[in-house]
Amino acid sequence: MMDFSPTPTRDANLVLIVDDVPDNLAMLHDALDAAGYIVLVATSGEAALARAAQALPDIVLLDAMMPGMDGFEVARRLKADAHTAAIPIVFMTGLTETEHLIAALAAGGVDYVTKPIKPAEVLARMGVHLGTARRARAQQQQAVQARSALDAFGYASLTVRAADGRVLWQTPLARELLRRHLGLEGLRAVLPDDITAWIQRQQPTLALQLEPPRWTFDHGHGPVVLRLHPPSPEADESGPGELLLVMREESDLAARETLRQGFGITAKEAEVLYWLAQGKINRDIADIVGCSPATVKKHLERIFAKLGVETRTAAAAMAMARLPA
Numbered sequence: 041m042m043d044f045s046p047t048p049t050r051d052a053n054l055v056l057i058v059d060d061v062p063d064n065l066a067m068l069h070d071a072l073d074a075a076g077y078i079v080l081v082a083t084s085g086e087a088a089l090a091r092a093a094q095a096l097p098d099i100v101l102l103d104a105m106m107p108g109m110d111g112f113e114v115a116r117r118l119k120a121d122a123h124t125a126a127i128p129i130v131f132m133t134g135l136t137e138t139e140h141l142i143a144a145l146a147a148g149g150v151d152y153v154t155k156p157i158k159p160a161e162v163l164a165r166m167g168v169h170l171g172t173a174r175r176a177r178a179q180q181q182q183a184v185q186a187r188s189a190l191d192a193f194g195y196a197s198l199t200v201r202a203a204d205g206r207v208l209w210q211t212p213l214a215r216e217l218l219r220r221h222l223g224l225e226g227l228r229a230v231l232p233d234d235i236t237a238w239i240q241r242q243q244p245t246l247a248l249q250l251e252p253p254r255w256t257f258d259h260g261h262g263p264v265v266l267r268l269h270p271p272s273p274e275a276d277e278s279g280p281g282e283l284l285l286v287m288r289e290e291s292d293l294a295a296r297e298t299l300r301q302g303f304g305i306t307a308k309e310a311e312v313l314y315w316l317a318q319g320k321i322n323r324d325i326a327d328i329v330g331c332s333p334a335t336v337k338k339h340l341e342r343i344f345a346k347l348g349v350e351t352r353t354a355a356a357a358m359a360m361a362r363l364p365a
Contacts, residue, residue, distance in 0.1 A: 052076055052077055052078045053077050053078070053098040053099065053170055054077070054078045054079075054080065054095060054096075054097045054098050055072055055077045055078065055079050055080070055097060055098065055099055055100075055101060055166070056080045056081075056082065056088065056091055056092055056095065056097040056099075056100045056101070057069065057072070057079060057080070057081050057082070057101045058081075058082045058083075058085070058087075058088040058100065058101065058102045058103055058106075058111065058114065059081075059083065059101075059103040059106075059132065060083050060084065060103065060106045060107060061103075062083070064103070064132075064155075064157060065081050065083070067157065067159070068101065068157060068159065068162065069081060071159035071162070071163070072159075072162075072163075075163055080095055080097060084106065084107075084108060084109065085106060085108060085109025085110065085111070085113060085114040086108070086109060088100070088102070088114050089114060089117055089118070092118055092124050092127065093121070093123060093124060096123065096124065096127070097127060098127070098128075098170055098173065099127065099128050099129075099130065099166055099169060099170055099173070100118070100127055100128070100129045100130070101130050101132055101162065101166075102114060102115060102129050102130065102131055102132065102149070103131075103132050103133070104131050104132065104133035104135060104140070104144055104152075105133065105134070105135065111131060111133075111144075111147075112143055112144065112147040113147075115129050115131075115144075115147035115148040115149055116147050116148060118148065119147075119148035126173065126176070126177070127173075128150045128151075128169040128170070128172070128173050129147075129148055129149045129150060130149065130150065130151045130152065130153060130162070130165060130166065130169065131144040131149045131151070131152040131153070132152070132153055132154075132155060132157060132162075133152055133153075133154060133155065134154065134155040150169050150172075151165050151168075151169060153165060196210070196211055196213035196214035196215075196216070196217050196286070196287040196288070197210070197211050197214055197284060197285065197286050197287070198210035198211065198214040198218075198284075198285050198287070199282050199283070199284055199285075200231060200239065200282070200283055200285050201281055201282055202236075202239050202240055202243045202281045202282070202283055203240075203281050204230065204236065205230050205231035205232075205233075205235065205236030205239065206228060206229075206230050206231075207224070207228065207229045207230070207231065208282060214287060217264065217287050217289065218287075220261055221257075221259055221261050221262075221264050221289075222259060234257075235255065235257070235266065238255050239268060239283065239285070242268050243281075243283065246268060246269075246270050246283070247270050252267040252268055252269050252286070253267070253268050254266065254267055255267075255268075262289060262293075263289075264287055264288065264289055265287070265288050266285055266286070266287055267285070267286045267288075268283060268284075268285055268286075269283065269284040269285070269286065270283065270284070292314065295314055295363055296310045296311050296314045297310070298362060298363060299313050299314055299359055299362060299363070302362045303346060303347060303358075303362070304346065305342075305343060305346055308329070308339060309339050309342060309343050309346075311329050312325055312329060312336055312339040312340060312343065313343050313355065313359050314359065315328055315329070316340070316352060316355060316356050316359065317355075317356045317359035317360050317363070319356075322336045322337060322340075340352070340355070343355055
């Protein structure tokens with residue numbers, strides 16, 4: 041008897057089996073359950089779409105030939121929905137003609153198994169595709185986290201389509217800067233023609249440039265510097281012609297916000313630290329921020345404690361290191 045004892049895992053994978061034949065469902069359900077998977081079933085294409093949207097399974101085992109909505113259409117709809125597009129689909133089919141197998145892959149399947157189903161073969165193929173999907177999700181999450189981390193240092197990042205300047209992805213800070221400086225709202229906003237033209241000029245030689253190309257604009261709300269980067273090789277979610285654009289306000293306000301978020305200090309402490317880094321003495325800082333020199337001294341004492349330093353020079357050096365040149 042075949043042994044389908046579960047492999048110890050901390051989080052079980054969720055599998056959706058779609059088949060209109062109850063005997064097929066029962067056999068696969070028992071084998072997958074014994075192997076440690078959490079199993080959902082659907083007996084029609086409509087039910088499969090509803091369960092996939094609700095549960096977001098890790099993988100779908102999909103019967104190709106079903107009455108009504110067949111497996112090919114189910115796969116196409118799953119791949120057309122952004123919430124379910126990344127779920128790997130393994131077709132189960134009794135059709136062995138080349139055109140049917142090609143149709144299964146063209147509809148979005150990553151693999152297929154032929155009927156009658158052999159549970160050991162299904163488990164082996166599932167393991168491969170679950171591992172691939174897990175690595176792809178981890179890479180995508182790392183890419184998003186890396187981009188979002190720029191926000192904490194006064195930067196904003198967004199993915200743009202070079203062909204037409206359309207914004208495809210953006211961090212919260214990028215969304216705010218686009219609204220404030222360019223009057224752009226929403227995820228599908230389109231960059232102004234001059235910025236899009238600059239991106240298109242840079243694209244052919246972008247990978248060969250030693251430093252990311254730089255563009256500065258000022259539409260009445262202070263200067264903003266743009267730097268253009270090629271997509272990360274690990275960022276599998278990036279499509280052809282999609283580039284990473286990093287924005288940063290060149291203003292005292294943006295620099296102070298960088299210090300506030302970077303060191304976990306208050307807005308007033310960030311303002312004092314910023315002017316300290318500019319070489320100002322306590323009296324000058326007091327005049328600028330609108331308080332007494334004694335109050336500035338108290339702010340500096342708290343800043344020194346939070347930064348773990350004892351001197352003005354050390355605090356200023358840490359601030360300058362955090363601020364871009």
